[in-house]
Amino acid sequence: MNALEIIDRIEKLIEKSKRVPFTSNVMINENELYEMLDELRNMLPDEFKQARWIVKEREGMIEEAKRQSESIIKEAEEKAEVLVNETEILKEAGKKSEEIMSMAEAKARTMRLESEDYADEKLASLEAVLHRLVSAVEKGREQLKTTLTSKSR
Numbered sequence: 403m404n405a406l407e408i409i410d411r412i413e414k415l416i417e418k419s420k421r422v423p424f425t426s427n428v429m430i431n432e433n434e435l436y437e438m439l440d441e442l443r444n445m446l447p448d449e450f451k452q453a454r455w456i457v458k459e460r461e462g463m464i465e466e467a468k469r470q471s472e473s474i475i476k477e478a479e480e481k482a483e484v485l486v487n488e489t490e491i492l493k494e495a496g497k498k499s500e501e502i503m504s505m506a507e508a509k510a511r512t513m514r515l516e517s518e519d520y521a522d523e524k525l526a527s528l529e530a531v532l533h534r535l536v537s538a539v540e541k542g543r544e545q546l547k548t549t550l551t552s553k554s555r
Contacts, residue, residue: 405449408442 415435419428 405442405445408438408445412438412442 412435415430415438416428419430421428
């Protein structure tokens with residue numbers, strides 16, 4: 403029998419008891435009521451313990467749920483931070499690659515211009531040497547002509 407059943411029995415005892423005329427009082431068998439109250443008193447500690455255990459279990463479940471939700475939130479925040487960092491790293495890598503490409507293109511332009519200047523210098527030098535050679539060849543031919551024409555006379 404549980405506490406609620408004893409409370410129901412007490413209510414029935416009150417309902418079936420005789421009423422005192424012209425009042426709201428009833429006459430109850432005192433011994434019977436005390437027996438039921440003793441049963442109830444003896445039973446309540448177990449039910450209170452059970453109720454306390456249920457409340458404690460519920461509180462434990464709530465605490466565990468809070469810990470899990472905090473863990474999930476923390477994990478989500480960490481993942482979001484990683485994604486933000488990865489995005490920043492990608493942006494930074496993009497900027498760096500653009501800088502490297504610009505520097506490489508500028509260096510290639512400079513090297514091409516320097517190479518063209520060097521080739522032009524060498525060609526100009528070769529041209530000067532060739533002019534001297536052509537002049538020397540022309541002088542040599544002139545001398546040869548002069549020598550041949552003087553001998554043929």
